[in-house]
Amino acid sequence: xFASYMINGWIMATIIAVVAGAVGLFVVLRGMSFAAHALPxxxxxxxxxxxxxxISELWGxxxxxxxxxxxxxxxxxxxxxxxxxxxxxxxxLGLGTLFLSLSGHYAQGVYALLFGQLVSVSRxxxxxxxxxxxxxxxxxGLGFRPLLLxxxxxxxAATHGISAGRADFGFLALVxxxxxxxxxxxxxxxxxxxxxxxxxxxxxxxxxxxxxLLLSVCLAVLTVWVSIAAAYISDWPTGFFVGTLAAxxxxxxxxxxxxxxxx
Amino acid sequence: MSTLTETxxxxxxxVAFPGRQVLKDVSFSLMPGEVCGLIGSNGSxxxxxxxxxxxxxxxxxxxxxxxxxVGYVPQKIAFDMDMPLRARDVVGLGLxxxxxxxxLPSLGKRRKVEAMLRAVxxxxxxxxxxxxxxxxxxxxxxxxxxxxxxxxxLLLDEPLANLDVRAVADIVGLLHRFARxxxxxxxxxxxxxxxxxxxxxxxVYLAQGRAATGKTEEVVRTEVLSRLYGHHIDVIRVHGRxxxxxxxxxxxxxxxxxKHPVHVCEIP
Amino acid sequence: xxxxxxxxxxxxxxxxxxxxxxxIGSAAAIxxxxxGVFTVLRGQSFAGHALSDISSAGGSVAFLLGISALWGFLGxxxxxxxxxxxxGLRRSKERDLVTGIVLGAGLGLTALLLHLDIGTRSSGGAAxxxxxxxxxxxPASMIVPMLGVSGLAVLMMGLxxxxxxxxxxxxxxxxxxxxxxxxxxxxHLLILSLAVTLSAMTIGAIxxxxxxxxxxxxxxxxxxxxxxxxxxxxxxxxxxxxxxxxxxxxxxxxTPGQAWPVSFFITSLVSLIYVAARLWAKRPVAxxxxxx
Numbered sequence: 001x002f003a004s005y006m007i008n009g010w011i012m013a014t015i016i017a018v019v020a021g022a023v024g025l026f027v028v029l030r031g032m033s034f035a036a037h038a039l040p041x042x043x044x045x046x047x048x049x050x051x052x053x054x055i056s057e058l059w060g061x062x063x064x065x066x067x068x069x070x071x072x073x074x075x076x077x078x079x080x081x082x083x084x085x086x087x088x089x090x091x092x093l094g095l096g097t098l099f100l101s102l103s104g105h106y107a108q109g110v111y112a113l114l115f116g117q118l119v120s121v122s123r124x125x126x127x128x129x130x131x132x133x134x135x136x137x138x139x140x141g142l143g144f145r146p147l148l149l150x151x152x153x154x155x156x157a158a159t160h161g162i163s164a165g166r167a168d169f170g171f172l173a174l175v176x177x178x179x180x181x182x183x184x185x186x187x188x189x190x191x192x193x194x195x196x197x198x199x200x201x202x203x204x205x206x207x208x209x210x211x212x213l214l215l216s217v218c219l220a221v222l223t224v225w226v227s228i229a230a231a232y233i234s235d236w237p238t239g240f241f242v243g244t245l246a247a248x249x250x251x252x253x254x255x256x257x258x259x260x261x262x263x
Numbered sequence: 264m265s266t267l268t269e270t271x272x273x274x275x276x277x278v279a280f281p282g283r284q285v286l287k288d289v290s291f292s293l294m295p296g297e298v299c300g301l302i303g304s305n306g307s308x309x310x311x312x313x314x315x316x317x318x319x320x321x322x323x324x325x326x327x328x329x330x331x332x333v334g335y336v337p338q339k340i341a342f343d344m345d346m347p348l349r350a351r352d353v354v355g356l357g358l359x360x361x362x363x364x365x366x367l368p369s370l371g372k373r374r375k376v377e378a379m380l381r382a383v384x385x386x387x388x389x390x391x392x393x394x395x396x397x398x399x400x401x402x403x404x405x406x407x408x409x410x411x412x413x414x415x416x417l418l419l420d421e422p423l424a425n426l427d428v429r430a431v432a433d434i435v436g437l438l439h440r441f442a443r444x445x446x447x448x449x450x451x452x453x454x455x456x457x458x459x460x461x462x463x464x465x466x467v468y469l470a471q472g473r474a475a476t477g478k479t480e481e482v483v484r485t486e487v488l489s490r491l492y493g494h495h496i497d498v499i500r501v502h503g504r505x506x507x508x509x510x511x512x513x514x515x516x517x518x519x520x521x522k523h524p525v526h527v528c529e530i531p
Numbered sequence: 532x533x534x535x536x537x538x539x540x541x542x543x544x545x546x547x548x549x550x551x552x553x554x555i556g557s558a559a560a561i562x563x564x565x566x567g568v569f570t571v572l573r574g575q576s577f578a579g580h581a582l583s584d585i586s587s588a589g590g591s592v593a594f595l596l597g598i599s600a601l602w603g604f605l606g607x608x609x610x611x612x613x614x615x616x617x618x619g620l621r622r623s624k625e626r627d628l629v630t631g632i633v634l635g636a637g638l639g640l641t642a643l644l645l646h647l648d649i650g651t652r653s654s655g656g657a658a659x660x661x662x663x664x665x666x667x668x669x670p671a672s673m674i675v676p677m678l679g680v681s682g683l684a685v686l687m688m689g690l691x692x693x694x695x696x697x698x699x700x701x702x703x704x705x706x707x708x709x710x711x712x713x714x715x716x717x718x719h720l721l722i723l724s725l726a727v728t729l730s731a732m733t734i735g736a737i738x739x740x741x742x743x744x745x746x747x748x749x750x751x752x753x754x755x756x757x758x759x760x761x762x763x764x765x766x767x768x769x770x771x772x773x774x775x776x777x778x779x780x781x782x783x784x785x786t787p788g789q790a791w792p793v794s795f796f797i798t799s800l801v802s803l804i805y806v807a808a809r810l811w812a813k814r815p816v817a818x819x820x821x822x823x
Contacts, residue, residue: 028628029343029345029346029347031623031624031627031628032627033577033627033628033630033631034576034577034580034627034630034631036631037577037580037631037634038580041737078809079748080571080574080576082574082575082576082577082627083571083574083576083744083748085576085577086576086577086579086580086740086743086744086748087744087745087748087802087805089580089740090738090740090741090744090745090798090801090802091798091799091802093737093738093741093798094738094741094794094795094797094798094799094801094802095795095798095799097663097735097738097792097794097795097798098791098792098795100659100663100792101791101792101795102791110659110662111645111646114642114662115638115641115642115645115646141364141365142363142364143363144364144365144366145356145359145360145361145362145363145364145366146360146361146362146363148348148356148360149356149360149361151346152340152342152343152346152348152353152356152393153337153340153342155337155338155340156337156340156360156405156408157360157361158319159317159319159335159337160360160361161361162360162361187642189584189638189641189642189737190635190638190639190642192631192635193631193632193634193635193636193638193639196628196631196632196635197632197635200628200632202347203345203346203347204345204347206347207347207348207349207390207391207392208347208349208352209347209348209352210365210366211347212347236643236646237642237643237646239638239639239642240639240640240642240643240646241639242635242639243635243636243637243638243639243640243642244636244639244640246632246635246636247632247633247635247636247639250628250632343624345624345625
């Protein structure tokens with residue numbers, strides 16, 4: 001399980017978990033689960049498009065994710081947000097089926113993109129993911145207080161000169177990048193599970209925002225580590241363990257909050 | 264026209280939205296330490312006036328002059344019960360919520376937050392989640408959030424709505440103390456003037472986009488309000504309370520007045 | 532005649548898979564579009580999408596057991612609808628979160644089941660056919676059960692039409708009239724699960740959102756009356772589905788030997804219809820502000 005060829009995989013998964021945990025807290029607090037689900041799912045055809053163009057999968061994913069972010073923001077100006085998200089998801093996925101069939105992506109590849117597969121990761125693949133991860137964490141750290149205030153109340157934030165539209169778009173863009181980089185490892189369908197499960201638990205376990213952020217990151221890392229280990233031992237897909245563990249975390253935190261109100 | 268000592272001067276302010284004139288030629292000025300009630304029914308333009316003073320809404324014509332920093336308590340914020348955020352965090356965000364970078368612990372900030380929590384009487388629930396607090400407690404926290412930067416002018420949008428009688432009295436007392444002891448100018452909007460009668464130095468009465476302004480007893484009179492509405496209005500004083508009543512049978516009352524609530528409210 | 536052949540490639544209507552596809556496609560499109568209008572009005576697009584995604588677990592079970600995908604999709608979608616309603620949350624943020632968590636768990640299960648599919652039957656096609664549908668592969672014997680499910684869905688909708696409309700507009704208003712809002716909510720999710728089952732069979736589990744939300748969102752832009760919105764949504768769904776089947780059939784001749792996926796054409800047509808509806812809805816608004 002810790003053979004040298006697996007080490008890179010562990011490093012990659014840890015970077016992704018840290019980012020997902022941090023971004024996920026705000027996804028949960030802002031009630032953006034649907035967008036966090038739709039962005040990676042809509043982005044996964046980007047991998048097929050990248051194959052067609054002969055560029056790296058990561059850039060294809062980020063490109064499609066960016067399309068999704070812009071599309072949702074634009075559509076949401078004239079449409080309920082959930083409908084805007086669904087419409088954008090539909091358009092991107094439709095395009096995706098075409099790319100998948102044209103690029104002759106074999107079924108096993110589709111399965112891996114949807115549900116994730118932590119196969120041998122090369123050292124060279126880690127660098128761009130690490131760079132993006134640092135970028136996202138830095139952006140979140142820098143914008144922590146304005147984003148928190150905007151999450152609490154867009155009105156209140158506006159009186160401090162924080163534009164609600166800009167905060168919304170900026171954060172959605174972070175979610176887009178985060179999901180694109182996590183997608184090949186955890187899969188398009190379960191990236192958002194890794195984001196919302198640990199974060200939902202974290203916010204129930206503490207009253208302090210900074211502690212919640214830290215807790216969310218730790219729980220996400222734990223989820224990923226346990227999932228990879230369990231997948232390695234059982235030979236079942238990682239995605240199954242991520243989805244189940246996330247639900248479990250959520251259920252435990254919810255029950256604990258019901259029976260024990262924090263001081 | 265405006266002197267240096269005025270905290271706020273609004274002159275000939277008009278605001279229009281596409282197809283609708285919200286404020287027409289509104290003028291008034293406020294001195295330090297004054298409490299002013301911004302009274303009017305729902306949709307009379309109270310929130311628009313406050314947002315224009317804050318610069319969040321552009322004026323069609325006229326001007327707003329401010330002398331010093333402004334604090335703002337927006338209308339009914341529904342705090343999420345699941346936000347991991349204590350009352351003291353919300354107050355702290357009032358101080359540095361627009362700053363970039365992670366919040367590092369600082370003794371100076373902690374002292375300021377403590378002092379502010381004490382000033383609004385929120386020490387007892389400072390470490391509870393804001394979402395778990397009662398409406399009156401949340402309003403105190405929001406006032407502390409707005410006051411922590413020591414503004415010269417405090418704007419509050421319907422801070423008394425949906426509060427029980429006891430909480431209304433507490434909040435009104437709190438605002439009065441800030442004005443009297445620290446010279447803060449307080450502009451507070453309400454659809455019912457009665458809870459504010461005891462502390463209000465001045466009134467801005469909005470109806471149909473226009474305003475009647477001045478000392479409370481000068482404005483809240485049958486002739487003044489009838490002129491403002493363009494219809495006969497009765498102002499009746501009973502047991503220290505003011506009732507504003509549209510005259511005539513129900514079917515004769517124009518829609519604009521029919522919407523206007525009759526002010527019958529307890530002064531605790 | 533040659534023009535006719537240009538649009539409808541020779542043998543289009545004679546082909547048995549095409550006939551089956553048109554029948555079940557129409558049923559899926561109409562049922563999804565109708566319930567979609569309510570789903571859009573209720574702000575439950577995420578729940579609709581989640582149900583269809585989760586139903587993929589059922590599709591995978593069916594593959595594993597070798598039974599018809601319809602029953603797999605249906606069983607799991609109904610179960611998931613029950614689970615979502617059990618959570619019974621009114622605040623929309625919390626509802627979205629629970630939807631997300633249930634969705635994550637459901638998709639995790641799908642991952643496992645498909646993994647087992649691939650392991651036991653060594654046919655990698657399961658993932659693609661469950662997720663992206665294979666309308667031309669549906670056997671003609673499925674027509675009757677699928678029409679039955681459609682009929683049931685339409686019947687239920689007709690029965691609760693007025694309370695459903697009222698709760699979708701405003702739950703408080705409805706409960707003031709004595710409507711049991713939570714029962715209506717559960718029934719809505721049940722009908723939704725029937726609809727996504729049909730759509731999942733047609734254009735695949737993760738794409739069924741297209742038939743559910745797309746036509747309804749377009750119709751709501753244009754129509755100002757609920758009845759007309761339902762009519763338009765059904766019509767849009769039908770146009771997209773028929774157009775999609777037709778174009779997919781024609782595409783055999785575009786890239787020799789390889790058809791383009793039906794799902795691509797259907798989602799593209801739905802997108803086009805939505806854009807057209809937006810442009811149409813914009814027109815009178817522009818005129819009104821010019822007059823003001």
